[in-house]
Amino acid sequence: MSKSYKHLDAIATLFVTVLLISNITSTKIVNLGWFTFDGGTLIFPLSYIFGDILTEVYGYSRSRKVIWLGFFCAFLMAVTFSLVGALPPAADWKYQEAYNQILGSTPRIVAASLIAYWVGEFSNSFILAKLKIxxxxxxxxxxxxxxxxxxxxxxxxxxxxxxxxxxxxNSVIGSLIVSNYLFKCGIEILFTPMTYWVTNWLKRQEQEDYYDTNTNFNPFRFSKLTSYTKPSE
Known part of the structure; x- marks a missing residue:
């Protein structure tokens, strides 16, 4: 019988919510002095923090399921925006162009986000799980x-x-990459004390501190979870 957790569903929901919000707000490019970044960057780093917490507390296998959940939810959102945008607008609705400009570009951004998110999140989870051991x-x-x-x-x-x-x-591309990367990593570092507190609190609440010593790290494999083994001192 699989173990029941008090807060896993809440963490998963927040993780997916952050992903969807960041996809939509990425349609705007923001400039704050030295930093130029897409609007989704303001909230997207939180998905990595939630990803860290998921893997650290619940293990890679459970994190893998949540990552895929986020992937399919974002895909569904992109498909829905595209279908709605393709439908003919009502005669007295004057905002089709605005819809296309904001949400019409979302499918490309979501496609970019899905690929980048898939690679980034699985890399993040894999490395964290291995470093924990x-x-x-x-x-x-x-x-x-x-x-x-x-x-x-x-x-x-x-x-x-x-x-x-x-x-x-093209001159903006390099600036976007550097600015986004520095900002996202900076948020992770800044929130480290909070990550410590939430992680330790969840471990006490859930009575769980998973070690992926017997985990198959194939992102496409959904095998039955095995019991964790904490390395000996």
Missing amino acids: LTRGKWLWTRTIGSTLVGQVLDTTIFILIAFLGVVP
Whole structure:
């Protein structure tokens, strides 16, 4: 019989919500002094924090299911926006052009986000799970930050190139990649104390601290979960 958890559903819901909101708000490019980034960058780093918490507390296999859930929800959103945009507008509805400009570009952005998110999140989860075994559960900051540095460079580069290459001037592409990457990693580092607190609280609440010593890390495999084994000191 599989173990029941109090807060796994809530963490999964927040994770998917952040993903969907960031996809829509990515249609706007923001400039704040030295930093130029898409609007989704303001909230998207939280998905990595939730991803870290999922893997650290519940293990890679459960995190894998949540990552796929987010993937399919974002895909459904993109398809819905496209279908609605293709339908003929009512005669007295004057906002078709505005819809196309904002949500009409969302399918490309979501496609970019889906690919980038898939690569980035699975890389992040895999590295964190492996580092947890390597460090024997110590130094949480090394795996939350270390996994994010790798996951975000993949995520950010893939997303910007697919979403904006040919849409914005090439001179802006490099700036977007660097600004997005620095901002996202900065948020992860800034929120490290909060990540520590939430992670430790969840471990006490759930009576769980999963070690992926027997996990199959194939992202396409959904095997039955095995019991964790904490490395000996």
